[in-house]
Amino acid sequence: MKKFFIGFAFVSLLIAGVLSYFASGDPDGLDKTVEDTGIAEHAQEHPFAGSAFADYALGGDDKFTGLAGVLGVIVVLAVSFSLFWFLRKRSPQTDLAD
Amino acid sequence: MHMSDGLLNAPVSVAFLVIAAMGVGFALVKARADLDDRTAPMAGLVATFIFAVQMINFPILPGASGHLLGGALAAILVGPYVGALCVTIVLVVQALLFADGGLTALGANVTNMALIGTATGFVVALALRRLAQRGKGGLAAVAFVSAFVNTVVAATGFVVEYAIGGAGGVEIGKVALLMWGLHALIGIGEGLITAVTVTSVASIRPDLVYLLRGTKKPLEVRS
Numbered sequence: 533m534k535k536f537f538i539g540f541a542f543v544s545l546l547i548a549g550v551l552s553y554f555a556s557g558d559p560d561g562l563d564k565t566v567e568d569t570g571i572a573e574h575a576q577e578h579p580f581a582g583s584a585f586a587d588y589a590l591g592g593d594d595k596f597t598g599l600a601g602v603l604g605v606i607v608v609l610a611v612s613f614s615l616f617w618f619l620r621k622r623s624p625q626t627d628l629a630d
Numbered sequence: 631m632h633m634s635d636g637l638l639n640a641p642v643s644v645a646f647l648v649i650a651a652m653g654v655g656f657a658l659v660k661a662r663a664d665l666d667d668r669t670a671p672m673a674g675l676v677a678t679f680i681f682a683v684q685m686i687n688f689p690i691l692p693g694a695s696g697h698l699l700g701g702a703l704a705a706i707l708v709g710p711y712v713g714a715l716c717v718t719i720v721l722v723v724q725a726l727l728f729a730d731g732g733l734t735a736l737g738a739n740v741t742n743m744a745l746i747g748t749a750t751g752f753v754v755a756l757a758l759r760r761l762a763q764r765g766k767g768g769l770a771a772v773a774f775v776s777a778f779v780n781t782v783v784a785a786t787g788f789v790v791e792y793a794i795g796g797a798g799g800v801e802i803g804k805v806a807l808l809m810w811g812l813h814a815l816i817g818i819g820e821g822l823i824t825a826v827t828v829t830s831v832a833s834i835r836p837d838l839v840y841l842l843r844g845t846k847k848p849l850e851v852r853s
Contacts, residue, residue, distance in 0.1 A: 536834055536835050536838075537671055537672070537675060540675045540679065540831075541675055541678065543679070543682075544675070544678045544679045544681070544682040545682070547679075547682040547683055547685070547686060548681065548682035548685055551685075551686055552682075552685040552686060554686075555685060555686045555687045555688075555695075555697075556687040556688060556689045556695035557687070557695075558687065558689060558693050558694055558695040559693070559694060559695065560631060560632075560687060560694070560695050560696050560697055560816070561631060561690070561694065561695075561696050561785065561809065561812035561813050561815075561816050562631045562632070562633060562785070562788060562809070564693070564694040564808070564812055565788075565805060565808040565809050565812060566633075566637060568808060569798070569800045569804055569805060569808065570798060570800065571637055571792075571796065571797060571798045571800055571805070572637075573798065574636045574637060574797035574798050575634040575635070575636045575637055576634060576635040576636035576732070578634065578635070578729040578730075578732060578733075579635075579729075579733055580726065580729040580733075581729050583727075583729060585727055585728055585729075586728060586729035587728065587729060587730070588685060588728050588730070597685075600728065601682065601685055603727075604681055604682075604685075604723060604724075604727065604728065605678055605681060605682055607723055607727060608677050608678045608681040608719060608720060608723050609674055609675070609677070609678040611719055611723065612673065612674040612677035612678065612715075612716060612719045613670070613671065613674030615715070615719070616661075616665055616669075616670040616671075616673040616674050616712065616715075617670045617671075617674075619658070619661055619662050619665050619670070620662070620665035620666050620667065620669075620670040621662060621663070621665060621666050
C-alpha cells in the first residue's frame with residue numbers, strides 16, 4: 533500500500549533533484565511569445581528576484597538547481613499534504629461514502 | 631507558462647486575482663468530497679510530481695522550450711477540484727520561493743494553468759471516459775488528448791488576458807498565432823508526459839485514478 537506512495541515521492545525527488553540539470557534553458561512558449569513581440573520589455577523584475585532560491589538556484593548559482601528542486605519537492609509535499617489531509621472527509625465509514 | 635509582472639496592466643491583474651481567488655475558493659469547497667484517507671496523500675504526491683516535472687523544460691524548436699502544465703494530469707488522477715488545488719499550490723510555491731511567475735500576475739497564472747487548464751483537461755477526459763475505460767491504450771489516448779487540449783486552451787487564457795489589458799499594444803493576432811503555434815508543440819509533450827504518468831499509475835494502482843473510479847465492475851462484466 534505505502535510502497536506506491538513512497539515510490540511516487542521518490543520519482544518526484546529524482547526528477548527535481550537530478551533530471552532538472554538536463555532541462556532546456558531556452559524560453560518557454562509564453563516567454564518566447566513575449567520576447568518575439570517585444571511585450572517582454574514591459575516585464576518587471578520579480579520582487580523576490582534576489583531571494584536565495586530564485587530561478588531554482590542557490591544565490592544565483594545553477595550548480596545547485598538539484599538542491600533547489602529537492603527543497604521545492606519537500607515544500608510542495610508538506611504544503612499540499614497538510615492542506616489535503618486537513619480537508620479530507622473524516623467519517624469512519626469512508627467505504628460507504630462512495 | 632508563468633508570466634512575469636507587468637505584462638498585463640494593473641486593473642486586469644487585479645481582476646484575475648479576484649477570479650483566481652473565487653475559483654480556488656470554489657475548488658476548496660468542492661474538493662472535500664473527493665478527499666479521504668487514501669486520496670489525500672495521493673493528491674499531495676500529484677502536486678509534488680507536477681512541481682518536479684515543471685522543472686523539466688523540453689526543447690520544442692531551436693530557441694524555444696516548454697514544460698508540463700499538469701492540469702489534465704491532475705484532473706485525471708485526483709479530479710478537477712483537488713487537481714486545481716494541486717496546480718495552484720505548485721504555482722504559489724514557485725512564485726514565492728523560486729521567483730518564478732510574478733506576484734501581481736499570480737491571479738492570471740492560476741487562472742490559466744490551475745483553473746482553465748485543469749477544467750479543460752477534465753472536461754475532455756470526462757467526454758472520452760468510455761475510451762479510457764477500454765484499457766491501457768484507451769487511457770493513454772484520452773490522457774494525451776485531454777493534456778494537449780488543456781495546454782492550448784490555457785495558452786488561450788493568456789491571449790484573452792492580453793487582449794483585455796496587455797502592455798505594449800501588440801496586435802492580438804500576432805500574440806495568438808505565436809501562443810497557439812508554440813503551445814500546440816508543447817501540448818504534444820504535455821500529452822506524452824500525461825499519458826505515460828497516468829497509465830503508469832493505472833497499471834499499479836488503478837483505484838487511485840479518479841477518472842476510472844466507479845468503473846471497476848462494468849469493466850469486468852464488459853457490459
